[in-house]
Amino acid sequence: MTIDRGILALLEAKPGKGGELAAFLEQGRALAAEEQGTVTWYAFKVSDTTYGIFDTFENEEGRQAHLTGAIPQALGTVGPELLAKDPDIRPVDVIAVK
Template identity: 50%
Template sequence: MALKCGLFVRLEAKPGKERAVKDFLVSGLDLTNQEAGTPVWFALQLSPTTFGVFDAFTSEEDRQAHLAGNMAKALMSRVEEMLAKPPSVEPVDVLAVKNQSA
């Protein structure tokens, strides 16, 4: 499995909604586990109010399917409730991967 492309999504929580964003991302694991084309997915906390998601895919088709999938739909349905501004979604190219069990 060669990972070729990915997404980095930055989320800025509204004041007082930091826990809601964190809980949403933790629960998002169940949604992304249902996506066969999303083999790598990380939910991140970058600061007390800033969160992120990094995911990687083997093809552009899988990346586009993820963007149209249930996790993306769930996030977009809660933007006004939880986020200070719309998510920043940055497509990225995967240059190299190291993956070993912890």
Template identity: 50%
Template structure:
């Protein structure tokens, strides 16, 4: 795990989530890692982003998993600074566009 944000109480409900997969260009792996680690301070200021995990799945594959209480929170995050920076930097850092999947959370253990 590269970076994480977790907030809320057991009563907080993680209803919506995003699963994002990123494939780094050859030689850009360290830059993608740095970008993801740099996103943590930004998402800390997003009250509706309950959990945010930046992950490394393989030497070139990275991921983000984040949860939200509702669709409005998810949309706020997708319209926020990290998403804008990701899309702006994707052509330089990634070998293909990010895969961004909107998912519903079925169960949570806290």
């Protein structure tokens, strides 16, 4: 398996909404588990208002399927209520994996 691409998404919660955003991300794990092209999926917390998602993929098809899948759709639904601004979503190249 060659993991050579990923997605880094940074999310800024509205004041007082960090816990709700964290709960949403915890629920996202089940959706990510259903995606065949997503090799790994991590949700993380940087601070009380800054959260993120990091995913990895073996190919561009998997990455594109994720970008148009259930998690981004769900985020679009809750985003106006939970997020202070639009997510910062960046495709990344994975250089090394252990």
